[in-house]
Amino acid sequence: MATTPTPGADRVRVAVRVRPFSQREKNAGSKCVISMHSRTTTIHDPKNPEHTKTFTFDLAYWSHNGFQMEKDGVFTAVGPTSKFAGQREVFHDLGRGILDSAWQGYNATLLAYGQTGSGKSYSMIGFGANKGLIPKVCEELFQAIENRERNQEYQVTFSMLEIYNEQVRDLLSRTKKPRGLRVREDTQLGFYVDGLRSVPCENYAQIERLMEQGTRVRTMASTNMNASSSRSHMVITLQFKQFFPDRGLTKQSCINLVDLAGSERQKTSGSEGDRLREGSHVNLSLTNLGNVISALADIAVGKKVLHIPYRDSVLTKLLQPALGGNSRTALIAAISPADICYEETLSTLRYVERAKKVRNKAVVNTSALVRESRAANSKLLLRCGHSRMAEQPADLLAELGLGPHTHQLTWAHLLEQAREEWQQHHVAVAQERQMLKTLPHLLNVNEDPQLTGVLKYFIQAGSCDAGQAESNALTLQGLGISDKHASFTNLDGQVTVTPYNKCNVVVNGVPITTKTKLQHLDRIILGSNSAYLYIGFPSERASEDLSRFDYDFFQLERAAAQGMSVDKLGARHGGNRRADPSVLAVFQDYIKLMPLVAEANQMSEELKKGLTMELKVKNLASSDSRGYDLQKEVMVKVTNQRTHEVWVWSKAKFINRKFLMEELYQHLLDGEDSHIAQEDDPFWDPVEVVHLGSAHIWLQSLAYCMQFEEQVEFLNCDGLAEAVLHIHVTPCSPAGRACGEEDVVIDPLELLGKRMDFQIRIERCLGAKWLKEDTERGIQMGYRIYDLPHPLYTKPVWKIANPQIEESVQFTALNASQEFLNYLQTNALIVDLWGLQEGCAGLSCSQLDLVVTAEGHVMVDTKKISTLADGGQMPSNQISELHLKLLKLEQETELLRNINRALREENMFLKDSLDKTGSCQQGKRLSRPHKPPNTQTGTGMTTRLPPAREGKQTSTPQAGYDRELATALKVFYQSMNMARRQFLKVRHYKPPEDDQMLRPFVYQQSQMLKDFGDLFESSLWKLKNDVALIVKKKRECLLYNK
């Protein structure tokens, strides 16, 4: 074949198109972060609005706003000032470009790139009246052919394929080849798909039918194999050949129109933290497309590139001519305008920024007609490989599945065949249209709006079964759909659905078990996740907008029925209706993962893996050490039904595993061996320690040197009690002697710079559900106080229902800092409960980086110490030893200084008193801690401070009143502390899931509030009384003195 090189015009052209807000984005109150001017596109960082990035591409299409819908449903610009670009404008540049290239004999490629939902398919295929580039290009091509001179001949063939998980599926073929069609390489042809159907077409109506057929196959694949279309690439290829008998030559062009898979998974599917390699080959083609583009962009800027990895994926093999080869190529980047998609949009813009550097070597594909005459004799001009313009070897044609006499087929014959098929289809479509008008039916609803409403199931009068088996009147494929799944009846103007035993049928979000009447526009889910919209009898219908009932609608409804909503995640800021973006993101994740988890469970069942997966929200009801809600994220709790082993998977890990599960499940569907070695099994993991819940122990009392004992619940992520922790926190002397009531301070600042010792004693863990569920299990508890470098764990205990732990650790702050005292007053100690399962090692902490005192107590509040230690060059063990000595010395000196100061003060005071009162009683001022006023030691919980009135008046009246006031305040502090605890308890007391339990809940809650109120009132009353008494006494004394 002769090729004529043409200069220039072979840089990849890049266009960007921004779509309107989606409903989801509107609900989230999204802001637009994109602006466009002429050829530039600017993206604004929503977190930092001044931070913008501007890109210049060949074309920028503003389809975000400034449009209206015409009567025929087409979106057009409103008014002359609107910069809105509709499908017509996009076709004007990109579509025309392709057609011009084709007529000139160039190969042309158009790729649509962007995250799922960004508008790739809208631009490529379009929706309803807003036809996209592919149909428009085809339509115009045939229109132009019709207007051409009669003495020229044209041939057009059409093929449509999908690449999913590195497998090629012919979308025009009814039979699916296991593991897909092979991509072969021919020295002349380059890469081509072996056995791909390429159908001759003579008008646009035929192309329309083929596209419908392809979409149907794609939809079936998506529902049957639960292969999400967003993960597949769709490639439509038109082979266009022109014959010029008078000039004795032919021109041919191969037009590739590619709707790429969603670009987002390149980052997010990540197998981070997973034992198993990244899930299947889902990302391979797209990632590798990026690698090829990068390599070509490097070449374009003069960098040396040794290898362009075309061969590393199916997509890049087929697109080899389009990238750096013989094709004029354009790329349209579809982007979302919303702030919540900022990262993804930025990454799309960066990706295509690289692509615009790629240079191609497009040539006009001409060949002499003489050479064609041999083939023309038999008119065997059918293309089978879609990737190149050259002739296919004759034996390849036989593999097309067109029968043993393929070689005798003529172009005219093939056209005739295609025409017949089209006519049959035409009749079927007319029949279907009629049935749609008269019969109640189900319409499929797919995650991909392009594939929604493609499958229609009519409910004829009488009764009919639905299920996987061909014998059913309604053959419905899909994960979790049984052979005989449900029966539908259409009797007396009413349609009902009845599930067969235990088959999953969900109507309007709620699972049903018995015969249920259907209403027009009811939402039905069969099996794990096959969604259908029920369209009732014509009399029930109005001109409603069906697009409202999209996939999101189904999932939101299902989530709501399960009690999950944005509000449940605690999202709204006061009166503001806009939910917290981070919470919304978690909710979106939940909605996205919910059907995937249902599918994974079904695969587990069918593959007999015995795993149950449950979608959870981590930290749904958990708070941090200061009581603030913790960052939430979705997670999947996995339980092995047989062994009771439990795992917790992150979202990324689950998604990765789900891909791997699908791969395994596909083997099962293809009738292949689905056995897999345990270490490669996505349904298996080594046992691990599981986080069960956390208990909060507020440390405020410690800041007042009060000891306390608590029985606190370990709450799981949902806020439900998992077990009860019995714990003591006791301030003590360095030697470990518990402090008494006399050591209680009024102001924590009194402890500033002093040595503080306290013991945390974990007494026992009561009623752990984890242990009750399986007697072979064990538990461990761990906590981290203040600046401890890592948590301390209690020893593992196994197979005991209510284990007695009795582990005590003494902590020492040598020089209590302001921050530490603040921490004590505002933070809780979080004790985590960990579940151990047979075969897993317990948690242990390294003692190496713990700093301990000479007595062996664990040091906290060591910031000052570590700053000192960091300065030296000595080995750390020596440093810590020396510093300990130094600190001890420092501390002793400080103590001596304090005593000295106190003695001096006392001396002065005594002198003063003597001077003032003369003969008045000798008094001495008490100053803690050197001279405790009361030697009474604490017993157990320190809720019993000596009441103010019990204090003996042994000093001057003034000193005595001060002391009494101090004691009264201490008691008040103590009660306030208790009140605080009660208040927190009320705050964390969550309403029950079950509405019927609301009454007892409200009763209990009001009881708790009443207790809290009573305590609060009585504390205030007591303080008032105590103070009044002191004032009264003081007055009396004054009177007496006078």
Ligand SMILES: Nc1ncnc2c1ncn2[C@@H]1O[C@H](COP(=O)(O)OP(=O)(O)O)[C@@H](O)[C@H]1O
């Ligand atoms: N330019 C646009 N104008 C109007 N709606 C659009 C536009 N682009 C996308 N949409 C809508 O956004 C949704 C997602 O678009 P779609 O093309 O399916 O995304 P993708 O193929 O990238 O996953 C669809 O409902 C589609 O109708």
Ligand SMILES: [Mg+2]
């Ligand atoms: Mg799409």
